[in-house]
Amino acid sequence: MKEIIIATKNKGKAKEFIDFFLEYDIKALSLLDLPGNIPDVEETGTTFEENATLKAEQISELLQVPVLSDDSGLEIDALNGEPGVYSARYAGEEKNDQANVAKALNNLEDVPMEKRTARFVCVLAVAAPGEKTTLHRGTCEGTIATKPRGNNGFGYDPIFIPQQSTKTMAELLPQEKSDISHRANAIMQLDEWIKTL
Numbered sequence: 014m015k016e017i018i019i020a021t022k023n024k025g026k027a028k029e030f031i032d033f034f035l036e037y038d039i040k041a042l043s044l045l046d047l048p049g050n051i052p053d054v055e056e057t058g059t060t061f062e063e064n065a066t067l068k069a070e071q072i073s074e075l076l077q078v079p080v081l082s083d084d085s086g087l088e089i090d091a092l093n094g095e096p097g098v099y100s101a102r103y104a105g106e107e108k109n110d111q112a113n114v115a116k117a118l119n120n121l122e123d124v125p126m127e128k129r130t131a132r133f134v135c136v137l138a139v140a141a142p143g144e145k146t147t148l149h150r151g152t153c154e155g156t157i158a159t160k161p162r163g164n165n166g167f168g169y170d171p172i173f174i175p176q177q178s179t180k181t182m183a184e185l186l187p188q189e190k191s192d193i194s195h196r197a198n199a200i201m202q203l204d205e206w207i208k209t210l
């Protein structure tokens with residue numbers, strides 16, 4: 014089976030990439046699957062595009078193979094786009110999903126349902142040694158619930174209600190999430206590239 018390396022240490026993302034690539038008969042390996050300790054890439058950018066590029070280029074350079082990276086997050090309109098590129102570390106450096114969700118809900122405490130609009134953003138970067146990096150952006154519009162619901166997915170999924178649904182992302186089945194998610198919308202743009210693997 015062909016393989017592709019995903020420059021991520023996020024288990025939730027890795028699981029979604031494994032499922033996506035299986036449909037193409039390709040095995041997706043995250044940095045957690047590789048032997049040895051791959052150093053963390055410092056996400057010093059201020060946009061999803063900058064951070065996705067940093068992750069893909071540094072890991073591709075290190076391993077000397079083509080690499081796909083994902084930089085993603087949640088933009089909440091009533092919070093001026095926060096947490097945005099800082100979604101993973103919103104409540105602190107330790108990247109705690111539950112604490113991040115609690116902080117977002119707390120900051121939205123007095124905000125009525127019609128003003129709780131938000132979107133998930135996912136930017137994928139494809140980097141290969143000696144080649145120009147390409148970027149692909151996918152989004153998913155929705156609103157932020159008042160309490161967490163559901164056990165599937167990861168991150169902010171328990172409080173994100175996609176536009177097409179009354180359920181939160183965490184109440185959807187993995188296949189239902191991947192029909193509409195920001196990550197799916199970005200991955201669809203890779204169709205031509207995947208055929209070249």
Ligand SMILES: O=c1[nH]c(=O)c2ncn([C@@H]3O[C@H](COP(=O)(O)OP(=O)(O)OP(=O)(O)O)[C@@H](O)[C@H]3O)c2[nH]1
Nearest residue numbers: 021022023083084085086087100101167168169170
């Ligand atoms: O509910 C969610 N459903 C999703 O589908 C989703 N996609 C991203 N996110 C959030 O955004 C951060 C990304 O930050 P991020 O791109 O820097 O990733 P990360 O630091 O977790 O891993 P890495 O890929 O950098 O190794 C994540 O931690 C999550 O909090 C999501 N939340």
Ligand SMILES: [Mg+2]
Nearest residue numbers: 023056084101
């Ligand atoms: Mg990160």
